[in-house]
Amino acid sequence: MKILMAxxxxxxxxxxxxxxxxxxxxxxxxxxxxxxxxxCSAITAxxxxxxxxxxxxxxxxxxxxxxVALLAMTLGATYATHRTLLGRDAGVTLVVILLALKTLxxxxxxxxxxxxxxxxxxxxxxxxxxxxxxxxxTMLLALLGLLTALVNAHxxxxxxxxxxxxxxxGWMALAGAPIMLALFxxxxxxxxxxxxxxxxxxxxxxLSNTMRVGTIAELALDDSIAARIKFENNTPPPQxxxxxxxxxxxxxxxxxxxxxxxxxxxxxxxxxxxxxxNPVRYEVTLEPNNRPWLLTLDVAQKAPEAPGLEVAGxxxxxxxxxxxxxxxxxxxxESYPQFQSGPLRRVGGQLQAxxxxxxxxxxxxxxxxxxxxxxxxxxxxxxxPDTRAFVQAALRRLRTGGYSYTLEPGVYGNDxxxxxxxxxxxxxxxxxxxxxxxxxxxxxxxxxxxxxxQGGEFNSLDNYWVVRQSDAHAWAEVWQEGTGWTRxxxxxxxxxxxxxxxxxxxxxxxLFAGAIGAMSPSFAQNLRAAWEAxxxxxxxxxxxxxxxxxxxxxxxxxxxxxxxxxxxxxxxYLLVGASLAGAAWTLWERSRHDPWLxxxxxxxxxxxxxxxxxxxxxxxxxxAAAAEARFGSGANAVRAWLLKLEAQxxxxxxxxxxxxxxxxxxxxxxxxxxxxxxxxxxx
Numbered sequence: 001m002k003i004l005m006a007x008x009x010x011x012x013x014x015x016x017x018x019x020x021x022x023x024x025x026x027x028x029x030x031x032x033x034x035x036x037x038x039x040c041s042a043i044t045a046x047x048x049x050x051x052x053x054x055x056x057x058x059x060x061x062x063x064x065x066x067x068v069a070l071l072a073m074t075l076g077a078t079y080a081t082h083r084t085l086l087g088r089d090a091g092v093t094l095v096v097i098l099l100a101l102k103t104l105x106x107x108x109x110x111x112x113x114x115x116x117x118x119x120x121x122x123x124x125x126x127x128x129x130x131x132x133x134x135x136x137x138t139m140l141l142a143l144l145g146l147l148t149a150l151v152n153a154h155x156x157x158x159x160x161x162x163x164x165x166x167x168x169x170g171w172m173a174l175a176g177a178p179i180m181l182a183l184f185x186x187x188x189x190x191x192x193x194x195x196x197x198x199x200x201x202x203x204x205x206x207l208s209n210t211m212r213v214g215t216i217a218e219l220a221l222d223d224s225i226a227a228r229i230k231f232e233n234n235t236p237p238p239q240x241x242x243x244x245x246x247x248x249x250x251x252x253x254x255x256x257x258x259x260x261x262x263x264x265x266x267x268x269x270x271x272x273x274x275x276x277x278n279p280v281r282y283e284v285t286l287e288p289n290n291r292p293w294l295l296t297l298d299v300a301q302k303a304p305e306a307p308g309l310e311v312a313g314x315x316x317x318x319x320x321x322x323x324x325x326x327x328x329x330x331x332x333x334e335s336y337p338q339f340q341s342g343p344l345r346r347v348g349g350q351l352q353a354x355x356x357x358x359x360x361x362x363x364x365x366x367x368x369x370x371x372x373x374x375x376x377x378x379x380x381x382x383x384x385p386d387t388r389a390f391v392q393a394a395l396r397r398l399r400t401g402g403y404s405y406t407l408e409p410g411v412y413g414n415d416x417x418x419x420x421x422x423x424x425x426x427x428x429x430x431x432x433x434x435x436x437x438x439x440x441x442x443x444x445x446x447x448x449x450x451x452x453x454q455g456g457e458f459n460s461l462d463n464y465w466v467v468r469q470s471d472a473h474a475w476a477e478v479w480q481e482g483t484g485w486t487r488x489x490x491x492x493x494x495x496x497x498x499x500x501x502x503x504x505x506x507x508x509x510x511l512f513a514g515a516i517g518a519m520s521p522s523f524a525q526n527l528r529a530a531w532e533a534x535x536x537x538x539x540x541x542x543x544x545x546x547x548x549x550x551x552x553x554x555x556x557x558x559x560x561x562x563x564x565x566x567x568x569x570x571x572x573y574l575l576v577g578a579s580l581a582g583a584a585w586t587l588w589e590r591s592r593h594d595p596w597l598x599x600x601x602x603x604x605x606x607x608x609x610x611x612x613x614x615x616x617x618x619x620x621x622x623x624a625a626a627a628e629a630r631f632g633s634g635a636n637a638v639r640a641w642l643l644k645l646e647a648q649x650x651x652x653x654x655x656x657x658x659x660x661x662x663x664x665x666x667x668x669x670x671x672x673x674x675x676x677x678x679x680x681x682x683x
Contacts (some may be wrong), residue, residue, distance in 0.1 A: 007167075011056065012058070013159045014055070015055040015056055015058065017149070017152060017153075017160075018051070018052070018055040018103075018106065019052055019055060019056070020145075020148075020149060020152075020162060021103075021106075021112070021115065021149050022048050022051060022052050022055075022103065024119065024142060024145035024146055024148075024149060025048060025099060025100070025115075025119060025122075026045075026048055026104070027138065027141060027142045027145060028099075028119055028123050028126070028139075028142045029044055029096055029099075029100075029122070030138075031126050031130070031135055032092065032125070032126060032129070033137055035080075035089075035092070035129045036092070036093060037077070037081045037093060037395065039077055039081075040074075040077075040078075040093050040096060040097060043070075043074065043097065043100070044096055044100040047070075047100040047101060047103065047104065048100060048103065051103045051104060051106070061104055061105060061106075061107065062104055066099065066104070067101060067104055067105060068103055070307070071101060071106075074094075074097045074101075075094075076472040078090055078093050078094055078097070078210070081093070082413055088128055089364060091125075091225060092125045092128065093119070094126060095121060095122050096122060098118065099115065099118045099119060099122050099386035102114060102118060103115065104117050109153055109156070109537070112149075112153050113150075113153070116146055116149065116150050116153075119142075119146050120143075120146060123142050123146070124141050126139055126493060127139075128136075132535065132538070133534065133535050133538040136538070136542075140198040143173070144166070144169055144170065144173060144251075147169035147172055147173060147654045148162060148165045148166045148168075148169040150169070151165040151168045151169050151172070151386055152165040168673055179578060182574050182575075182578075183571075183573065185545075185550070185553065186550065186553075186567055186570055186571040186574065187571060188550070188564050188567055188568065199497075205248045205452075207247060207289075207291070207293075207451055207452065207472060208247070208610070209247045209249075209258065209259045209291075209451065210249070210256055210257065210258045210259075211249055211256065211258075211430055211434070211451060211474060212257075214254045214303070214608075218292055220611060222468075222469035222470060222529075223468055223469065223470055224287075224447070224468065224469050225287055225466055225467070225469075226286075226287055226289070226295075226453060226467050226468060226469050226471070226472075227244070227284055227285060227286045227287060227295055227453070227467045227468055228284070228285040228464045228465065228467070229282055229285075229297075229456065229464065229467060230282060230283045230285075230463060230464050230465070231280065231281070231282045231283055231465070232280075232282060232283075234463055235280075236280070236282075236465065237280055237297075237337045239455055239456070240455075241337045242297065242454060242455050242456055242465075243297070243298040243450075243452060243453075243454055243473075243475070243487070243620075244295045244296065244297055244298070244452045244453040244454070244467060245295065245296055245297075245298045245299065245300075245317060245318060245452045246293060246318070246450070246451045246452035246453070247259055247293065247297060247450075247451050247452075248260075248314075248316040248317070248318055248448055248449070248450050248477075249411075249448065249449040249450075249451065250316075250353055250354055250448045250449075251353070251356070252356070252357060252358065252434075252437075252438070254357055254358045254361040254362075254414055254415070254416075255414060255416060256448055257434065260316075263529075271313075271315050271317070271341060271342070272341060272342055272343055272344070272484065273299065273301060273317070273339065273340075273341045274339065274340045274341065274541045275301055275338065275339045276336065276338045276339070276485070277336060277337065277338040279301075279334045279335065279336055280297060280335050280336070280337060281332070281333075281334050282297065282332070282333060282334075282335070283331070283332050283333075284296070284304070284329065284330065284331055284332075284333060284504070285328065285329075285330045285464075286325060286328070286329045286330070286331070287328065288325055288326050288327055288328060288329075289325055289419060290325070290326055291324060291325060292320045292321045292322070292323060292324050292325065293318060293319065293320050293321070294306065294311060294319045294320070294321055294325075294329075295452065295453065295467075296319055296330060296332070296333045296335055297335035297337070298317075298335065298337065298452075298487070299317050299335060299336060299338060299339045299341070300317075300319060300333050300334060300335045301334065301335075302333075302334055303319060304319055304331040304332065305331055305332045305333070306321065306330075306331035307331075309321045309322060309323070309329070309331070310322035311331075311490070313628065314329070316448075316505040317341060340483055340484045340485065340486065341484050341485045342479060342485040343484065344481070344482055344483070344484055345481060345482075346481070347540035351479060354441070354447060354448050354479065355441050355444065355446055356441070357438065357441050357442065361414070361415055361417075362415045362417040362438055363418070364415075364416070364418040364421065364422050364682040365415075365417040365418050365421055365435070365438055365439055365442055366442045368421060368439065368442075369439055369442030369443045370442075372390060372393060372443060373443060373444075373466040377389075377392075378390060378393055382675040387445050387478055387479070387480035387481070388480060390440065390441070390443045390445055391445075391478060391488055392443050394436060394439055394440070394490070395488075395490060395493045396493075398432070398436075398490055398493040398494050399493045399494075401424065401425065402425055403420075403425045403432075403494045403495050404425065404426045404490065404494065404495075405426070405427070405428060405432075405495035406427065406428065407427045407428050409424055409426050409427040409428065409431060410424065412424075412431070415429065416434060417434065417435040417438040417439065418433065420432070420434075420435040421435055421439070428491075429473050429474045429475070429491045430474045432490045432491045432494055433449050433474040433475055433476050433490060433491065434449065434474075435490075436476050436490040437449055440476070440478055445478050445479065445480075446478065446479035447476055447477065447478045447479070448476070448477050448657055449474055449475070449476060449477075450474070450475055450476070450487075451473070451474045452472075453467045453471040453472055453473060454470060454471055454473035454475070454489075455467075455471050455473075456468075459533055461530060461533035462533040462537070464533075473491070474491075475487060475488065475490070475491065476488045476489070476490060478525050489533035504648060505622075551563075551567070552565060554566055554570065595658060596645075596648070596649055599645065599658065599661065599662060599665065600620060600645065602625065602665065603620075603634060603638075603641075603642065603645070603665065604616075604618065604623065606670045607623060607626075607627055607638075607670075607671070609673065610631070610670065610671040610672055610673050611630075611673040612626055612627060612630050612631075612671075614626060619646065620642040620643065620645045620646035620649075621642070621643065621646055623642050624638070624639040624642040625639075625672070629640055630671075631671045635669055635671055637668055637669065638668060638670060638671070641661070641664060641665065641668060644661060645661055648661060
C-alpha cells in the first residue's frame with residue numbers, strides 16, 4: 001500500500017487529477033450496475049481502465065474516429081436492448097455511456113467541466129431506481145468527490161494537494177446544507193419526486209391479483225421488506241393472528257386463481273361485517289409495489305387514513321387506493337382480529353361464484369367429495385351441507401394423511417388439486433389452500449382464497465414489526481349458514497410452525513451474511529435489526545416526509561389552518577432572508593479585504609501624512625527605502641518594521657505574527673511633517 005501511495009504521489013498533476021476523476025465516476029456508476037445492461041457496465045469499465053492507463057503512461061488520447069465508432073456501437077446496442085432511445089432505462093444507459101466516452105477527450109478544463117455536469121446528472125439517475133439510505137450515502141460521497149474535482153480544476157497553478165480541494169468542497173457542502181434543509185422541509189410536495197408511473201416499479205416483486213403455482217414460492221424466497229407495522233402502545237395481537245389481508249381470489253380455471261370483477265363482488269352478498277372484541281390500532285409503512293391495494297390486519301372496519309390518497313373498500317374486505325403505490329406510503333388503520341362477514345343466509349344466486357369450478361377438472365377430488373358427502377358421520381339433514389364437519393374432516397386428512405410442507409414440490413400438471421391430494425402430497429401454502437378450496441366447492445361449500453402476509457418479525461430497536469416478502473401467504477375462507485365467512489388456514493394443519501414464530505421462511509443468505517451468521521447467529525441477527533431500524537428511520541423521516549407533515553410543521557410554528565399558500569410564503573421569506581444575509585456578508589467581506597493589506601495601507605497613510613509621496617502599489621521594501629531617504633536615521637524603526645511586514649507575507653517561516661506587527665505598529669514613533677521656520681532671503 002505504501003508503495004502504491006508513493007507511486008501515486010509521484011505522478012504528474014494531470015495524471016493524478018485524471019485518476020481521481022475516473023475513481024469518482026466509477027463510484028457514481030457502481031450502484032447502477034444491476035440496472036444497466038451487462039454490455040453497458042462492461043464497456044464503461046473498459047473505457048475507464050483504458051483512460052486511466054493512458055493517463056499513467058502519458059500516452060496520447062484515441063483519435064476522433066475511435067470515439068465515433070464507440071458512440072455508434074453503443075447507440076445501436078442501446079436501441080437493440082431497449083427498443084428505443086427514449087425513456088428512463090434507455091436514457092440512463094446513454095448517460096452512463098456518454099459520461100465514460102467523454103473521458104476519452106479530456107484535454108482541457110472545458111472538457112472537465114462537461115464531465116462534471118454529466119457526473120452530477122448521472123449521480124441523480126441513481127435515485128430513479130433506489131432511494132435507500134445506502135444509495136443516498138454513496139451519492140453523498142460521489143457529490144463530495146465531484147465538488148473536490150471541480151474545486152481542484154479552479155486551482156490551475158502548481159500542484160495543490162487533493163485534500164486541500166476536498167476541505168474546500170466540504171465547506172461548500174456545509175454552507176449549502178441550510179438551504180437544502182429549508183427546501184426539503186418547505187418546498188411543496190405536489191407529486192412523487194422520482195420515477196414515472198409507467199416504469200417506476202417494473203419487475204418489482206409483490207403480491208398479485210392472480211395466483212398461479214409458483215408465484216408465492218418466488219415471494220417466499222424474497223427476503224426484502226414488504227411493510228413495517230407499529231402497533232399503538234406496542235400491544236399487537238398474538239403472532240399467529242397477524243394476517244394482513246391482500247387480494248381475494250374466487251375465479252378458478254383449473255390452474256390459476258383470479259379476483260372477481262369489481263361489479264360482480266356485490267352480487268355475491270352484502271358485506272355485513274360483524275366484529276367483536278377490542279380494536280387494534282396501528283400504523284403501516286408500505287413499501288412501493290406498483291399495486292393499488294392497502295394491506296390491513298384482518299379485518300379493518302373503517303378505511304385506513306392515508307393522507308393524499310382516496311381509499312375505497314370492496315365487499316370482500318379489501319381496501320384500494322385510487323392509484324398504484326409507486327412510492328413509500330404511510331397510513332393508520334384500526335382492525336378487529338375477531339370478526340365474521342357476509343350474508344347469514346343464501347338468497348337466490350348469491351355465493352354462486354364461490355362454488356364455480358371448471359368442468360372436467362380434478363375428477364379424483366370430486367370423487368373424494370362425493371365419498372365425504374355419503375359418509376354418515378358427515379351427513380346432515382336438509383339441503384345445506386354441514387360446513388363445519390366437512391372443514392374438520394379435510395383438516396384432519398391434512399394432519400394425518402402424510403402431507404408435508406415444501407418450497408420445492410416440482411411442477412404440477414393441470415389437475416393441481418388431484419396431484420396434491422393423491423399423488424405428491426406436498427407443496428406450500430398456495431398448493432394447500434387451492435386444493436382445500438377446490439375440495440370445499442366440490443362439497444357444495446362456498447369458499448375462496450385470500451392472499452396476503454402472515455406473521456412478521458419484531459425489531460426491538462425501533463419497536464416496529466417487519467413484514468417481509470418471505471411472509472407472503474395464502475389461506476382460505478369458507479361460508480357457513482348462520483355464521484357467514486370464516487377464515488380457515490389449511491397450511492397450519494400441514495405445517496403448524498409456518499404459522500407464528502417457530503418456523504419462518506428465509507431467503508438463502510449471501511456469502512458475507514452467511515459467514516457472519518455461521519460465526520455468531522445472534523450477532524448477525526442484531527446487526528440486521530440495527531441496520532433495518534436505521535433504514536426505517538430514513539424511510540419515516542425522509543422518504544415519507546409528506547405534504548401533511550409539512551402542514552403539521554406550520555401548525556407547530558403557529559399557523560392555525562396552514563395551506564400550500566402559507567408554505568410557499570414561509571419558503572419565500574426564508575429565501576429572501578437568506579439572500580439578504582448573503583448580500584450583507586458579501587459587502588462585509590469586500591470591506592474587510594486582506595488584513596495584511598489593510599495594515600500596509602495604514603502604514604502608507606502615516607508616511608503620506610508625514611509628507612512622503614508614495615504610489616498606491618508601493619510594496620513594503622520600496623516604502624522603507626523612501627522613508628530612509630527622506631527622514632534619515634529617524635525612520636530606522638519604521639524601516640525595520642516595514643521589512644518585517646514584508647517577511648511575514650512572503651517568508652512565512654520568519655518569526656512574528658500579524659497581530660504582533662499590528663501591536664508594534666501602534667508603538668512606533670512615526671515621522672511627522674516638518675514646518676520651515678527660516679527667514680526669507682534678503683534682497
